[in-house]
Amino acid sequence: MAATTGDRQATASKRGLGESTDHLHTICINDCAKFSANRSDTPAEATTLVTRSRASSSTSRRAWPAKHTDRIVTTGLAALDERATAIRARVSRSARSTPFEHRGAAPAGASHMIHALYDLRGKHALVTGASRGIGLAIARALGQAGASVVIASNDAAEGEACARTLREAEGIDAEFCFLDAGERASVEAMWAYAVRARGAIDIVVCNAGVAPHLGPLVSASDDAWTTTMNVNLHSAVWLANLAAPAMAARGGGSIILTSSISGVRGNKAIGVYGVSKAAVAALARNLAVEWGPHNVRANAISPGMIATEFARPLLDNAEVRERRMLATPLRRPGTPEEIAGVALMLAAPGGAFITGQNVIVDGGTTISDGN
Known part of the structure; x- marks a missing residue:
């Protein structure tokens, strides 16, 4: 839209004093209508936007000198800004229950239709660490998009309750x-169960993770290193090595690994965790290179500060929270659903040309200068 408006302004300047306000006003109205239509608004909403734009320029029946034509363009931009604000509010309200545009038939029990770019009907997903927080949000988003979901966790009671609720x-x-x-035999047993229950697995999300050690690397015990690396990294390696060949044999699939922004920069408090997550992002790149020729995609997602139980010790500390939010341009923690939206894209046709990437979802923390 910005380029189109810029072209219109340049054209208006060249035409000079002879340009009529009616003509420019029509340009703004038409562009507003096109924008509204592109947002999949209803005809009534499009009409409202055009009417608002027309009403906001009460002098549209007079011919103005060229130096005033930018006012007419601004009228159209103001209407677009207002509409964009409304769209953002609507998306924010529906982030949990409807994390995608909806078209086509809905999955059983759902009340929303599914956009073709995010349609996972007929697909089967396996999500680890999925009984709460980010993992549960991802499982829910994949299920809302039509996939069947196997959720895995080390808390049987909580996991069974989550599956029953879904x-x-x-x-x-x-x-x-x-x-x-943390146990290879358990990962292999889970994979065997999922394949037996679903027939095949098209989407794997490795989300299980722990951070047992807080403090500098020099104070970390061997047990802390072993636990962290087994759960965060080795389990993803074990599962990917089972999933990738099976996906390749079926014509493709998507492997999604949960990394962290602690893996892209140093961290005094959770350095062991950060090292493991840096390795997870590297794993995604290597899997992408090895399995890309077989149409198996592998990507990592690196969340920033997300409002989960995992981050509660930091979020409940007012001083730490304030300092972190001041270093985050969006000035707030993220939500599990905002990570789930990225996972859905990476799992769905909309992400079919994305592989080997580490997608950072942190509200801008890692690109900020801290001011």
Whole structure:
């Protein structure tokens, strides 16, 4: 829209005093209508936007000198800004229940239709660390997009309850499988169960993670290193090595690994965790290179400060929270649903040309100068 308006302004300047306000006003109205139509608004909404734009320029029946024509363009831009604000508010309100545009038939039990770019009907997903927080939000988003979901966790009671809620309250085809992510045998058993239950797995999300050590690297015990690397990194390696060949044999699939912004910069408090997450992002790149020729995509997501139980110790500390928010341009923590939206894109046709990437979702923290 910005380029189109710039072209209109340049054209108006060249035409000079002979340009009529009616003509420019029509340009703004037409561009506003096109913008509204492109946002999939209803005809009534489009008409409202055009009427608002027309009414905001009460002098549209007079011919003005060229030096005033930018006022007419500004009228159209103001209407667009107002509409964009309304769209952002609507998206924010629906982030949890409808994290995508909706077209086509809805999955069983759902009340929304699915956009083709995010349609996962007929697909089967396996999500680890999925009984709460980011993992649960990802499982829900994939299920809302039509996929069946196996959620895995080391908390059987919580996991069973989550799967039951997804099935009975939200109409998502979900079931639970126990997983001790630090044990290779448990990862292999989970994979065997998921394949037996679903026939095949098209989407794998490796989200299980721990941070048992807080403090500098020099104070970390061997046990802390072993636990962190086994759960955060090795479990993803084990699962990817099972999933990728099976996906390749079926014609493709998507592997999504949860990394962290602590893996792209140093961290005094959770350095061991950060090292493991840096390795997870590297794993995504290597999987992408190895399996890309077989149409298997692998990507990492690096969340920043997200409002979950995992981040509660930091968020509950007023001083730490204030300092972190001042270093984050959006001035707030993220939500699990905002990570789930990225995972949905990476799993769906809309992300079919994305592989080997580490997608940072942090509200701008890592690009900020701290001011």
